[in-house]
Amino acid sequence: LFHYLALLINSTRCREGSRFARMCSGSGVWAGEEPLASCHSLVDLTDPETTMASDLKRIGYLGETPCLHVKNPLSAHFELHIEQGPLLEQREKKVAVVSGVQGMRWYEIRCKGAEGHAGATSMDTRADALVPLALFTVKVEELSRREGARGTVGVLTTATKSPNTIPGSSFCTLDLRSTSDATLDKIETELTSYLIQLEKERPGITLVIVRTWKKDAVVFDEVARDCVKSAAVQTVGESLVDELISFAGHDSAETAVVTPTAMIFVPSKDGISHNPSEYTSEEDWYVIIIHIVI
Amino acid sequence: LFHYLALLINSTRCREGSRFARMCSGSGVWAGEEPLASCHSLVDLTDPETTMASDLKRIGYLGETPCLHVKNPLSAHFELHIEQGPLLEQREKKVAVVSGVQGMRWYEIRCKGAEGHAGATSMDTRADALVPLALFTVKVEELSRREGARGTVGVLTTATKSPNTIPGSSFCTLDLRSTSDATLDKIETELTSYLIQLEKERPGITLVIVRTWKKDAVVFDEVARDCVKSAAVQTVGESLVDELISFAGHDSAETAVVTPTAMIFVPSKDGISHNPSEYTSEEDWYVIIIHIVI
Numbered sequence: 050l051f052h053y054l055a056l057l058i059n060s061t062r063c064r065e066g067s068r069f070a071r072m073c074s075g076s077g078v079w080a081g082e083e084p085l086a087s088c089h090s091l092v093d094l095t096d097p098e099t100t101m102a103s104d105l106k107r108i109g110y111l112g113e114t115p116c117l118h119v120k121n122p123l124s125a126h127f128e129l130h131i132e133q134g135p136l137l138e139q140r141e142k143k144v145a146v147v148s149g150v151q152g153m154r155w156y157e158i159r160c161k162g163a164e165g166h167a168g169a170t171s172m173d174t175r176a177d178a179l180v181p182l183a184l185f186t187v188k189v190e191e192l193s194r195r196e197g198a199r200g201t202v203g204v205l206t207t208a209t210k211s212p213n214t215i216p217g218s219s220f221c222t223l224d225l226r227s228t229s230d231a232t233l234d235k236i237e238t239e240l241t242s243y244l245i246q247l248e249k250e251r252p253g254i255t256l257v258i259v260r261t262w263k264k265d266a267v268v269f270d271e272v273a274r275d276c277v278k279s280a281a282v283q284t285v286g287e288s289l290v291d292e293l294i295s296f297a298g299h300d301s302a303e304t305a306v307v308t309p310t311a312m313i314f315v316p317s318k319d320g321i322s323h324n325p326s327e328y329t330s331e332e333d334w335y336v337i338i339i340h341i342v343i
Numbered sequence: 344l345f346h347y348l349a350l351l352i353n354s355t356r357c358r359e360g361s362r363f364a365r366m367c368s369g370s371g372v373w374a375g376e377e378p379l380a381s382c383h384s385l386v387d388l389t390d391p392e393t394t395m396a397s398d399l400k401r402i403g404y405l406g407e408t409p410c411l412h413v414k415n416p417l418s419a420h421f422e423l424h425i426e427q428g429p430l431l432e433q434r435e436k437k438v439a440v441v442s443g444v445q446g447m448r449w450y451e452i453r454c455k456g457a458e459g460h461a462g463a464t465s466m467d468t469r470a471d472a473l474v475p476l477a478l479f480t481v482k483v484e485e486l487s488r489r490e491g492a493r494g495t496v497g498v499l500t501t502a503t504k505s506p507n508t509i510p511g512s513s514f515c516t517l518d519l520r521s522t523s524d525a526t527l528d529k530i531e532t533e534l535t536s537y538l539i540q541l542e543k544e545r546p547g548i549t550l551v552i553v554r555t556w557k558k559d560a561v562v563f564d565e566v567a568r569d570c571v572k573s574a575a576v577q578t579v580g581e582s583l584v585d586e587l588i589s590f591a592g593h594d595s596a597e598t599a600v601v602t603p604t605a606m607i608f609v610p611s612k613d614g615i616s617h618n619p620s621e622y623t624s625e626e627d628w629y630v631i632i633i634h635i636v637i
Binding site: 067132133168174180204298 | 359360364388389426429445459463464465466468477478480487488493494495496497498499501503505507509516517589590591616617
């Protein structure tokens with residue numbers, strides 16, 4: 050009953066969005082949530098000459114099979130994953146039935162000011178393009194904490210490479226997540242107002258925020274979740290089975306829109322993920338060989 | 344009476360420090376203020392394989408003439424420069440006799456935290472290595488304004504290229520300047536304390552600040568300044584001659600330690616410098632063809 054198609058598609062399409070900056074683009078296109086053309090035209094972050102389409106062609110993966118659920122349907126989609134958080138380990142559980150995926154939004158923020166000489170330009174006459182994004186980064190942390198959300202400025206760059214030049218432009222990304230779409234709306238509104246306020250306070254500064262990706266919070270199919278739960282209980286016993294929400298994005302958040310979907314989590318050592326220390330024991334991995342009967 | 348040697352030396356040695364991150368390294372070595380070996384071993388910021396020595400050798404400029412004032416003395420050093428500030432233009436003056444150069448210090452600040460998943464790691468358990476440097480950047484602006492100094496974070500980078508990864512390490516430069524060395528001491532002490540405070544408040548974060556370069560405030564030789572002044576008055580008339588301090592670093596701040604030194608400023612359009620809009624009219628440049636008689 051497992052269908053790996055969407056996962057296989059994604060393994061060739063930069064599932065994490067670290068090279069082509071969109072997450073789960075393969076399953077997103079398959080589910081009809083993302084336009085194929087806009088994913089194909091994503092540019093390699095380290096090589097502006099390469100697009101996803103040109104690289105799929107280069108490696109021989111730009112085939113003729115349509116990447117669309119109506120042409121290649123799945124009767125259900127079950128995704129196996131490490132938790133990427135510390136809860137299962139802390140609670141001494143072995144398997145979690147995942148109830149859903151928190152809402153996620155990605156943004157790009159660009160600041161323009163005026164380059165200037167670090168020694169010759171007084172503090173009052175400069176239009177430093179880094180300080181506004183530094184203030185923004187601090188504000189993201191403050192609002193995320195206040196609202197119980199998760200906000201991350203992952204990439205921040207200044208255009209200058211010279212220590213004695215006032216940055217004339219800067220760029221950062223923002224990854225914002227919450228189990229509540231209303232909370233995300235609220236933070237987004239406050240951050241946008243904050244940027245407008247910074248522009249007003251700082252002559253010569255322009256700030257632009259663009260939302261590049263949005264995925265509303267997802268609740269998984271009840272029948273599919275029950276299948277996972279009964280199979281997990283049968284395999285490890287009820288005392289070792291937990292229920293969790295997924296704080297990370299997954300292909301299942303895409304497939305859930307068009308087919309019954311559920312996820313199975315196993316423990317992550319110390320909750321560490323997206324880091325070379327990420328670790329799940331072989332023993333914990335074997336647990337996922339469980340029987341799901343629909 | 345002009346000696347261009349130190350200037351010529353510097354033109355081959357990245358006077359601004361944008362490629363090899365030390366300012367005025369040629370004149371600094373010549374004046375005995377900088378060790379030759381440490382300048383030769385400076386690494387190209389864009390190419391870790393290239394040092395200043397290897398590149399001087401490559402272009403045929405690593406000659407045998409000693410770069411040292413005791414071997415190649417100057418009887419005096421006069422430096423012609425654009426103001427890199429707006430004052431001459433605002434005051435409708437044509438020439439400034441420069442009284443000295445403000446004190447300058449360069450720093451590198453490194454922050455280590457822990458990489459983590461932007462969605463799976465709660466705000467309370469993350470050790471985000473960018474937020475502390477964002478707070479530091481904001482603090483630099485605040486203290487520089489309060490103390491009438493000039494503080495610039497010019498380069499700031501995070502180790503991650505992925506928008507959904509919490510930065511595990513980050514780096515920034517700091518350029519700090521004031522006409523008062525005591526003010527620089529004060530800001531340096533406060534910033535260092537602030538970093539220690541941030542480390543205490545944020546588990547898993549380490550912050551290291553290293554001062555990579557220091558140049559105390561310089562007052563130029565009185566006789567040399569008088570020579571510039573009388574020559575300027577003779578050339579453009581007393582009403583168009585001003586006196587200024589230099590807010591930017593110059594080779595003259597190095598040569599002043601070992602030989603009578605003075606500087607001559609001409610107007611910079613809108614005070615803009617280190618920017619493609621930097622402009623001084625030909626007419627204003629011609630003014631500097633003045634006669635200095637010692």
